[in-house]
Amino acid sequence: MKNLKIFDSSDDLINALAEAVRDASKEAIDAHGQFNFVLSGGGSPRKLYALLSSETYKNQIEWDKTWFFFGDERFVPDGDSQRNSLMAKQSLFEPLKIPEARIFKVDTSVSPEAAAQSYSQTIAAHFRKTPIEFDFVLLGLGDDAHTASLFPNTDVLKATEATFKSVFVKEVDMYRITMTAPLINRARKIAFLVFGESKSEAVYQVLKEKTGSAAQYPARLISTDENRVVWYLDAAAASRL
Numbered sequence: 342m343k344n345l346k347i348f349d350s351s352d353d354l355i356n357a358l359a360e361a362v363r364d365a366s367k368e369a370i371d372a373h374g375q376f377n378f379v380l381s382g383g384g385s386p387r388k389l390y391a392l393l394s395s396e397t398y399k400n401q402i403e404w405d406k407t408w409f410f411f412g413d414e415r416f417v418p419d420g421d422s423q424r425n426s427l428m429a430k431q432s433l434f435e436p437l438k439i440p441e442a443r444i445f446k447v448d449t450s451v452s453p454e455a456a457a458q459s460y461s462q463t464i465a466a467h468f469r470k471t472p473i474e475f476d477f478v479l480l481g482l483g484d485d486a487h488t489a490s491l492f493p494n495t496d497v498l499k500a501t502e503a504t505f506k507s508v509f510v511k512e513v514d515m516y517r518i519t520m521t522a523p524l525i526n527r528a529r530k531i532a533f534l535v536f537g538e539s540k541s542e543a544v545y546q547v548l549k550e551k552t553g554s555a556a557q558y559p560a561r562l563i564s565t566d567e568n569r570v571v572w573y574l575d576a577a578a579a580s581r582l
């Protein structure tokens with residue numbers, strides 16, 4: 342069973358998740374001197390990133406020992422308004438003055454396949470070992486139960502390698518670069534950030550319903566035996582549980 346934390350409001354959820362990021366950073370830095378933090382894309386994390394870079398949290402986390410990665414990225418040019426890295430830059434990196442050297446962005450100036458390979462290789466070099474083990478992976482959930490860019494009925498769902506892959510996603514008519522489920526599941530801590538009524542059906546299909554398959558509801562692939570997955574939900578998103 343996955344850990345569920347259900348909050349009355351998205352603000353309460355965001356505050357609790359910011360505390361979890363702070364605590365995970367302390368644990369990681371104590372353990373191995375770094376906090377390797379994988380950011381989610383989409384719109385939900387914006388308020389979390391703004392809180393982490395606010396006066397309340399900016400001095401509670403050792404940002405100079407934190408390295409940033411993206412669980413997935415849209416295959417569009419750097420600086421494009423659809424880039425997950427742009428949202429993070431505006432709400433987190435610029436306010437905290439994070440140097441480029443500690444932000445691992447996907448290079449989309451090459452082919453999608455080459456971008457996934459070089460991202461994997463660059464990150465493996467940072468870890469100086471493979472498979473890569475991140476300290477904290479933040480994930481969102483789509484209305485169709487996708488997470489990262491693991492969309493329903495795509496070949497990347499079958500990947501057994503803990504790495505990054507490119508995938509053409511017809512729902513959004515674009516290539517995406519994404520962590521595979523095995524790579525996500527190797528992380529020390531995994532947190533889903535999900536709020537709003539529109540997500541309640543997907544939350545139900547992933548956490549409660551037993552019929553159907555992970556191919557239909559890809560977030561079901563994110564599970565670890567040591568229960569390292571925590572779902573941060575507001576009451577609206579959890580309304581069908």
Ligand code: 6PG
Pocket residue numbers: 381382383384385386412413414415425480481482483484487488489490
């Ligand atoms: C992306 C995300 C994706 C996102 C969900 C939820 O690149 O879009 O990684 O998995 O987390 O689609 O998006 P919202 O938070 O905008 O609902």
